[in-house]
Amino acid sequence: MSGGRIAAAFERLRGRGEKGLITFVTAGYPNLETTRSLVLAMADSGADVIELGVPFSDPLADGPVIQRASQAALNTGVTLAAILALVRELRRETGVPLVLMSYFNPILSFGPERLASAAAGAGADGLIIPDLPLEEAGPVLELADGYGLDLIPLVAPTSTPRRIAAIAAQARGFVYCVSVTGVTGARSGYSEKLAGVCRTVREHTRLPVAVGFGIAHEDQVRVLAPHADALIVGSAVIDLIQGTDKNGSVSRVGSLVVELKQLLQKL
Amino acid sequence: MLPDERGYYGAFGGRYVPETLMSALEELGQAYQSARADERFQQEIDHYLSHYVGRPSPLYFAANLSREAGGARIYLKREDLNHTGAHKINNTLGQALLARRMGKKRLIAETGAGQHGVATATAAALFGFSCTIFMGSEDVRRQALNVFRMRLLSAEVVEVAAGSKTLKDAMNEAIRDWVTNVEHTYYLIGSVAGPHPYPLMVREFQSVIGRETRRQAVRLTGGLPDYIVACVGGGSNAMGMFSEFLGETKVCLVGVEAGGLGPETGRHAATLSRGWPGVLHGSLSYLLQDVHGQVLPVHSVSAGLDYPGVGPELSYLKDSGRVLFTTATDAEALDAFRLLCRTEGILPALESAHAVAEAVKLARTLTPAASVVVNLSGRGDKDVETVAGEVRQ
Numbered sequence: 001m002s003g004g005r006i007a008a009a010f011e012r013l014r015g016r017g018e019k020g021l022i023t024f025v026t027a028g029y030p031n032l033e034t035t036r037s038l039v040l041a042m043a044d045s046g047a048d049v050i051e052l053g054v055p056f057s058d059p060l061a062d063g064p065v066i067q068r069a070s071q072a073a074l075n076t077g078v079t080l081a082a083i084l085a086l087v088r089e090l091r092r093e094t095g096v097p098l099v100l101m102s103y104f105n106p107i108l109s110f111g112p113e114r115l116a117s118a119a120a121g122a123g124a125d126g127l128i129i130p131d132l133p134l135e136e137a138g139p140v141l142e143l144a145d146g147y148g149l150d151l152i153p154l155v156a157p158t159s160t161p162r163r164i165a166a167i168a169a170q171a172r173g174f175v176y177c178v179s180v181t182g183v184t185g186a187r188s189g190y191s192e193k194l195a196g197v198c199r200t201v202r203e204h205t206r207l208p209v210a211v212g213f214g215i216a217h218e219d220q221v222r223v224l225a226p227h228a229d230a231l232i233v234g235s236a237v238i239d240l241i242q243g244t245d246k247n248g249s250v251s252r253v254g255s256l257v258v259e260l261k262q263l264l265q266k267l
Numbered sequence: 268m269l270p271d272e273r274g275y276y277g278a279f280g281g282r283y284v285p286e287t288l289m290s291a292l293e294e295l296g297q298a299y300q301s302a303r304a305d306e307r308f309q310q311e312i313d314h315y316l317s318h319y320v321g322r323p324s325p326l327y328f329a330a331n332l333s334r335e336a337g338g339a340r341i342y343l344k345r346e347d348l349n350h351t352g353a354h355k356i357n358n359t360l361g362q363a364l365l366a367r368r369m370g371k372k373r374l375i376a377e378t379g380a381g382q383h384g385v386a387t388a389t390a391a392a393l394f395g396f397s398c399t400i401f402m403g404s405e406d407v408r409r410q411a412l413n414v415f416r417m418r419l420l421s422a423e424v425v426e427v428a429a430g431s432k433t434l435k436d437a438m439n440e441a442i443r444d445w446v447t448n449v450e451h452t453y454y455l456i457g458s459v460a461g462p463h464p465y466p467l468m469v470r471e472f473q474s475v476i477g478r479e480t481r482r483q484a485v486r487l488t489g490g491l492p493d494y495i496v497a498c499v500g501g502g503s504n505a506m507g508m509f510s511e512f513l514g515e516t517k518v519c520l521v522g523v524e525a526g527g528l529g530p531e532t533g534r535h536a537a538t539l540s541r542g543w544p545g546v547l548h549g550s551l552s553y554l555l556q557d558v559h560g561q562v563l564p565v566h567s568v569s570a571g572l573d574y575p576g577v578g579p580e581l582s583y584l585k586d587s588g589r590v591l592f593t594t595a596t597d598a599e600a601l602d603a604f605r606l607l608c609r610t611e612g613i614l615p616a617l618e619s620a621h622a623v624a625e626a627v628k629l630a631r632t633l634t635p636a637a638s639v640v641v642n643l644s645g646r647g648d649k650d651v652e653t654v655a656g657e658v659r660q
Contacts, residue, residue: 060285060446105546105556106561109545109559109560130285132283133284133289134289136281156285158286158287158288158289158290158291158450159289160290181287181448181449
């Protein structure tokens with residue numbers, strides 16, 4: 001149940017009157033050793049929660065950047081078991097909340113109970129499963145609760161008020177509000193419905209609200225941050241990893257996190 | 268059978284899609300239930316099926332093929348004679364009329380062999396929708412004729428170069444487009460796959476095949492067929508045919524999957540024969556995947572069967588034992604293609620040729636007292652280049 005590292009991180013942010021920053025990397029892109037360095041660099045640079053993307057062959061909620069990263073990671077032979085081993089290693093070195101983001105089939109294949117137990121045992125704090133909507137999530141939610149993992153749900157600009165209420169009622173950790181009607185990836189706009197969606201979520205839960213999808217630029221951070229307790233940045237991180245070596249990507253990603261974090265602290 | 272209210276056939280089905288699509292699926296489910304109960308909607312579909320598609324399609328006694336096989340009498344349900352050359356049009360007209368009723372302006376669809384793409388583009392031209400078809404670049408290459416037809420019908424054809432560059436990847440891209448444009452776009456799925464209510468809806472729009480076959484078989488032979496054979500990719504022609512006969516336990520139903528280079532080679536698309544349950548494209552069903560849950564590349568000479576998933580109701584029917592599943596290899600399908608050309612003067616689609624191959628095999632083991640119906644789901648004009656290429660090799 002909540003009350004773990006994710007809740008503590010948001011509690012600290014609230015105490016400081018600050019908006020949080022959640023970052024995403026595809027685990028195993030370009031290799032697990034780089035992922036390890038990236039996570040530690042992001043944590044040191046101030047990321048409040050870090051999502052580790054589990055690569056999947058058919059990532060249908062993702063745009064081209066994460067699709068390519070997932071495929072490249074799969075080509076190196078990355079598996080869920082190897083990612084769990086990485087989580088265990090990371091947990092020895094950092095207290096930053098770690099959330100696994102995976103499509104459902106790799107979890108189904110691993111065994112949902114085995115995954116919940118192994119993820120919790122390795123020191124992960126939550127799960128995000130983009131193709132497991134409310135209606136299908138019951139059994140996984142029960143397992144996650146049982147092992148002390150937060151099953152973090154998504155809410156979209158197209159979600160009806162009735163759905164938002166039901167999703168909020170079984171949310172754990174935070175509520176992930178998708179900023180656009182679309183797939184992941186940097187873009188300039190965001191849905192005009194977002195503010196209303198965030199408000200409706202707050203009517204139904206006291207959990208923090210995080211906004212993500214397509215956030216890459218400073219002006220977006222300024223516009224979106226007032227609606228959220230935290231912003232989620234994914235494809236923009238992956239973009240910085242492409243076409244550079246480990247040291248290059250670690251320093252670039254570290255600087256991005258520092259910049260975004262400073263910006264959020266000033267808002 | 269009807270699925271439960273969450274879209275499950277036993278353990279299979281459901282709605283495994285991003286939250287962005289869930290409200291659209293709820294809206295679609297309600298719109299479909301209301302259309303289904305509306306007599307005028309049904310009459311409108313019937314009107315287009317008879318005056319535009321040319322239904323009923325004949326049930327044809329293939330005397331020469333039966334003689335050549337040397338056993339049971341083989342009948343062909345001639346879906347190849349439909350307008351646009353395959354069974355796909357039965358479903359696209361129904362869904363396009365539903366989309367119009369829902370006030371949508373744009374149709375999108377995935378296509379493998381291009382038959383569903385052509386049928387969707389045709390419905391879009393007829394009813395005035397804008398239309399985008401997603402097709403893997405490998406299929407664009409091997410089904411060039413259908414790409415040209417879709418463009419003539421004013422559809423935009425988007426080549427998908429990701430992954431295996433075939434139907435699966437086309438469907439990924441169609442879903443991504445739908446996630447982005449869901450508010451004004453109707454996603455017209457061509458198979459009994461995808462999230463609820465698509466498997467139900469597509470089966471019901473295709474079930475005209477089985478209803479006609481029952482009446483025609485009774486008229487022609489005085490009874491129901493002993494065997495019915497259909498090819499299975501996603502499963503729309505098979506479910507359209509089988510659903511009418513599920514309660515007729517004396518009728519043996521046989522689904523034929525793509526055996527590719529041989530089921531033991533790993534280069535095939537025999538999902539039900541070789542896969543196990545998983546989640547792809549919005550439903551829980553048999554899936555060709557590795558031990559880590561990554562979807563495997565598949566192979567079939569026929570682009571329409573070249574798909575690692577299968578409709579959830581077929582998974583249910585496999586586990587219940589009501590439908591038997593077998594495979595035909597690329598080579599067997601090509602032989603059947605040539606055999607039907609030579610004996611009956613009919614060019615079958617390579618997809619349908621898989622069913623013909625099994626029917627001939629089966630007929631040989633039976634006597635002329637037995638009857639075998641083959642769902643000849645499409646015509647093979649689109650495949651002549653592929654067949655010529657295989658002959659040269």
